[in-house]
Amino acid sequence: MTAQPMARPGPGFRGWLGRALPYLLLAPGLLWLAVFYVLPAIQMFTYSISTGSVENGYTITMSADAYSEALNRFGKQFLNSILYGGVATILTLLIGFPVAYTIAFRGGRFKNVILFLVIAPFFTSFLIRTISWKILLGDEGPILAPLKHTFGLLPGTFSILGTPIAQVAGITYNFLPFMILPLYVALEKIDIRLIEAAEDLYANRRAAFRRVTLPLALPGVFAGSLLTFIPAMGDYINAELLGNPGTRMIGNVIQNRLLVQNDYPVGSALSFILMAGILVAVAVYARLLGTEQLTG
Amino acid sequence: MAIGSTTAQGKPVAMTRPRGSFGQRMGPRILPAFTALAILYLMIPIIVMIVFSFNRPEGKFNYVWNEFSLSGWLHPFDWPGLGDAVRTSLLVAVLSTIVATIMGTMLGLALTRYQFRGRGALNGIIFLPMATPEIVLGASMLTLFVATALPPLSGSVPTLYPTGFATILIAHIMFNISYVVVTVKARLAGFDRRLEEAAMDLGANELTTFWKVTFPLILPGVMAAALLAFSLSIDDFVITNFVSGTTNTFPIWIYSIQRNALPVQINVIGSIIFLGAVGLVGLTSLRSGRAARIR
Numbered sequence: 376m377t378a379q380p381m382a383r384p385g386p387g388f389r390g391w392l393g394r395a396l397p398y399l400l401l402a403p404g405l406l407w408l409a410v411f412y413v414l415p416a417i418q419m420f421t422y423s424i425s426t427g428s429v430e431n432g433y434t435i436t437m438s439a440d441a442y443s444e445a446l447n448r449f450g451k452q453f454l455n456s457i458l459y460g461g462v463a464t465i466l467t468l469l470i471g472f473p474v475a476y477t478i479a480f481r482g483g484r485f486k487n488v489i490l491f492l493v494i495a496p497f498f499t500s501f502l503i504r505t506i507s508w509k510i511l512l513g514d515e516g517p518i519l520a521p522l523k524h525t526f527g528l529l530p531g532t533f534s535i536l537g538t539p540i541a542q543v544a545g546i547t548y549n550f551l552p553f554m555i556l557p558l559y560v561a562l563e564k565i566d567i568r569l570i571e572a573a574e575d576l577y578a579n580r581r582a583a584f585r586r587v588t589l590p591l592a593l594p595g596v597f598a599g600s601l602l603t604f605i606p607a608m609g610d611y612i613n614a615e616l617l618g619n620p621g622t623r624m625i626g627n628v629i630q631n632r633l634l635v636q637n638d639y640p641v642g643s644a645l646s647f648i649l650m651a652g653i654l655v656a657v658a659v660y661a662r663l664l665g666t667e668q669l670t671g
Numbered sequence: 672m673a674i675g676s677t678t679a680q681g682k683p684v685a686m687t688r689p690r691g692s693f694g695q696r697m698g699p700r701i702l703p704a705f706t707a708l709a710i711l712y713l714m715i716p717i718i719v720m721i722v723f724s725f726n727r728p729e730g731k732f733n734y735v736w737n738e739f740s741l742s743g744w745l746h747p748f749d750w751p752g753l754g755d756a757v758r759t760s761l762l763v764a765v766l767s768t769i770v771a772t773i774m775g776t777m778l779g780l781a782l783t784r785y786q787f788r789g790r791g792a793l794n795g796i797i798f799l800p801m802a803t804p805e806i807v808l809g810a811s812m813l814t815l816f817v818a819t820a821l822p823p824l825s826g827s828v829p830t831l832y833p834t835g836f837a838t839i840l841i842a843h844i845m846f847n848i849s850y851v852v853v854t855v856k857a858r859l860a861g862f863d864r865r866l867e868e869a870a871m872d873l874g875a876n877e878l879t880t881f882w883k884v885t886f887p888l889i890l891p892g893v894m895a896a897a898l899l900a901f902s903l904s905i906d907d908f909v910i911t912n913f914v915s916g917t918t919n920t921f922p923i924w925i926y927s928i929q930r931n932a933l934p935v936q937i938n939v940i941g942s943i944i945f946l947g948a949v950g951l952v953g954l955t956s957l958r959s960g961r962a963a964r965i966r
Contacts, residue, residue, distance in 0.1 A: 393877075400781035404774035404848050405793070411845040412800050415811035418818050432821045470709050477706040491952070492710050498948035499717055500906050502925045503941040506933065507716030510723060513734050517719075551713060601802075609804030612908070616929075626806045626909075633810055634913065639817065646810045650803065657802075 423643035433639065441640035445648055449628050453648070456624040459539065459614075460607035463546035467554035467603050468596065470547070475558035475595070476588075479565075493555050501549060505616050508545050512536045512617070542618035546607050553606070554599040561595025562588070597664050605653055625649055717945065724938035731932035743935035747943070750934050756924035757940060759836065763920060764904040767843035772897045774844070775851025776889075782852070783859040800849045809913030812842050816914060834916035842914045843907065847900040854899055858892025898955075902948065 423441050427433035446453075478489050496504060510516055514534045522529045535541045565588060573583040611626030625645060632642035723733055727740035748754040782794060800808065813834070820832035831838055866888070870880040908922035915923050925937055 397781045397785035397787055400777040401793070404778040404852070407774060407845060407848060408796065408800065411812060411815070411841055412808075415808075415815040418815045419811040422814050422818075429817075429821065470712075473702055474706045474709045477702045481702060487956075489706070489710065493713060495945075495949070496713055496717060497902065497906075498945045498952075499720060499941055500908075500922055500925070500944070502908055502922050502929075503720055503937060504716045506925070506929060506937070507719040507723075510719055510734050511715065515735050517736070548712065548716070551709075605802065605804050609806035609909075611806065612926075626804075629806055629810055630912070633813055639814060642810060643814055646807045650807050653804065 419643040419646060422639045423647055425640055427640075429637045429639070441644035442648070444641050445644040449625065449645065452623055452625045452628045453652075455614075455622060456608045456626070456649075459543055459546060459622070459624060460604055460610070463543050463550065463607050464554075464600055464604040466543070466547045467551050468600065471551060471554035471558055471599065472592075472596075475555050475562055478555075478559050479562035480567075490559070493552050496549075496552060502612065504549065505545055505612055508541070508548065509536065509616055512541050512544075536617060537619040539618065539622050542613050542622050545613040545617045546610060549610075549613065550603040550607055553602040557598035557602060558592065558595040561592045561598075565591045593664055597661070600660070601657060604656070608653060609649060720938050720945070721942050724935060724942045726935055726938075728933075728935060731934075733933045733935045733938065740935075743939040747936055747939045750928075750936050752919060752924060753934075753936055753940075756919040756921045759839075759918060760905055760921040763836070763839050763843055764901050767840055767847055767904045768897050768900045771844045771847035771851050771900050772893060775848045775896060775900075776855050776893050778848070779852045779855030779859060783856055783862075797849050797852050800846060801853070805846075805907075805909040806913075808846060809842070809910035812838070812845070812910070813913040834914045835918045838914040838916070839911055839918060839920065842910050843904045846907070846910060847903060850899055850903060851896040854896035855889065855892050858889050858895070862888065894955075898951075905944070 421435060422433060424435060424437050424439070425433040426436045426438055426440070474493070478486055478493075482489055511518055512535045513519065514536065519529065519533065519535065523531055523533065569591070570583050570587050573587045574580070578586065608624075609626045609629075611624055611630055614622055614624045614627055629642055629645045629649070632638045632645060636642075723736070724743050725739055725741065726733055726736055727738050727742060729735065729737045748757070778797065782790060782797075816831040816834050816838055831841070862885075867880050867884055870884045871877075875883065906922065907920075908926065911920055911923055912926065919927070921940065928934070928937075
């Protein structure tokens with residue numbers, strides 16, 4: 376409860392204002408977050424252990440039915456989320472690392488231009504970008520049409536749209552900048568002299584990379600993977616526009632339960648399981664990479 | 672990969688790179704080529720968006736190239752509901768940016784300037800909304816809004832249901848606050864407190880010091896935060912979809928129409944937003960570049 380404002384508070388109103396200032400600054404934003412972030416989370420948990428219907432209202436019955444239904448009926452969609460989200464995260468890392476490395480160490484005077492190109496997709500709507508992929512990968516789109524008709528390399532019935540490949544390509548595309556930027560920040564911070572020192576000490580380039588550059592880039596790998604995996608897990612646009620009913624992810628189910636079926640207990644339980652799963656995954660991942668101290 | 676392995680032995684210093692096998696000669700070129708391909712991958716959908724904004728689609732769906740036409744650009748809002756949706760998007764973006772930037776800047780100031788109990792925990796709490804998947808944020812807010820209309824809560828508090836413009840605005844302010852705090856805090860981290868002390872030594876009171884010294888110095892950070900908030904708000908689909916009811920923002924409108932038609936106007940407005948944002952960022956970086964050179 377002890378605040379240290381800019382000047383030592385005097386007596387009277389000004390003194391009171393000086394002591395109260397930090398709390399006055401905090402109040403509006405914190406209140407907003409309390410009412411529209413914390414309270415909804417509590418409400419959602421309440422619904423997940425309630426029974427009832429929209430017509431008659433819900434009563435808290437401490438029932439776990441919603442959770443067992445969520446896990447039993449929608450296990451496949453959870454697995455899809457983990458699978459496609461995980462594959463997309465690995466792909467963004469494999470694509471993003473060389474790109475971030477090139478920008479950080481070889482960018483030269485083009486550094487800012489390349490960084491700008493990396494974030495340029497953010498200036499377009501997420502939905503429009505995904506629809507663009509739908510145009511690109513379409514059965515008669517700019518990629519498949521020439522391959523089918525001009526070169527005859529593919530049979531006329533061949534299609535990518537509606538397969539897990541299109542879906543993973545879309546997710547990878549949409550979250551790639553979230554991987555590149557933190558990787559770039561981590562690589563950019565590396566003191567180049569450390570790598571030179573390793574080479575002076577007769578490490579070949581591969582060893583210097585593996586034992587100096589890579590460990591120092593780990594915080595970026597950690598941050599980038601989380602920034603990619605968390606939204607990828609909850610994504611449902613790519614599945615809906617580029618996938619097929621069999622590749623639906625948990626986000627599709629949550630959206631359907633809450634907005635179409637008005638099934639609040641199961642929708643809430645699904646959201647809670649997703650959130651809890653992500654927290655556990657983050658904790659395990661942090662332990663594996665040993666970067667807790669860097670993110671906390 | 673022992674350090675003293677044979678490959679490393681004949682190597683005097685890191686300066687002279689051995690020129691031998693094909694792989695070693697191509698080495699320096701692989702990374703730039705790979706990066707160029709990755710950038711192309713990132714650019715392709717944008718190029719498609721812009722190119723297809725000049726298409727005259729054969730049917731209702733702008734999926735296949737037919738012939739060049741300017742009709743989309745000449746009639747950018749020529750589709751029922753589109754103008755309203757874009758207007759709503761802009762209004763929500765402007766209002767939520769203003770409110771979230773003010774609240775977030777205040778939070779950022781309090782968190783970097785003052786020592787108080789629970790500051791560490793507060794930093795964590797502010798980080799949480801950014802770590803929560805959007806779908807969970809949207810879903811949880813919907814449950815709260817619904818709950819205010821259902822027993823036992825109905826009647827006891829002002830209702831936020833049915834959802835619409837107000838709930839979209841509430842949600843956008845909520846998810847923007849954290850991003851503003853993080854951006855403003857990053858700016859405040861490099862702040863030289865002695866400048867404020869100097870102002871006060873010269874007789875300025877706290878308020879004058881704030882407006883004449885502190886605020887101008889953190890203004891670039893505040894502006895960056897506002898830009899980020901605006902772009903997050905105008906593009907948000909996932910959270911908005913949960914709390915919008917029957918009100919359409921531009922992304923919601925696209926989503927609802929794309930099953931039945933894909934008008935070329937979507938590409939036109941997407942291109943306008945893209946070019947506007949690129950122009951704005953280009954202008955800002957030009958200005959800051961010039962300012963840096965003058966200094």
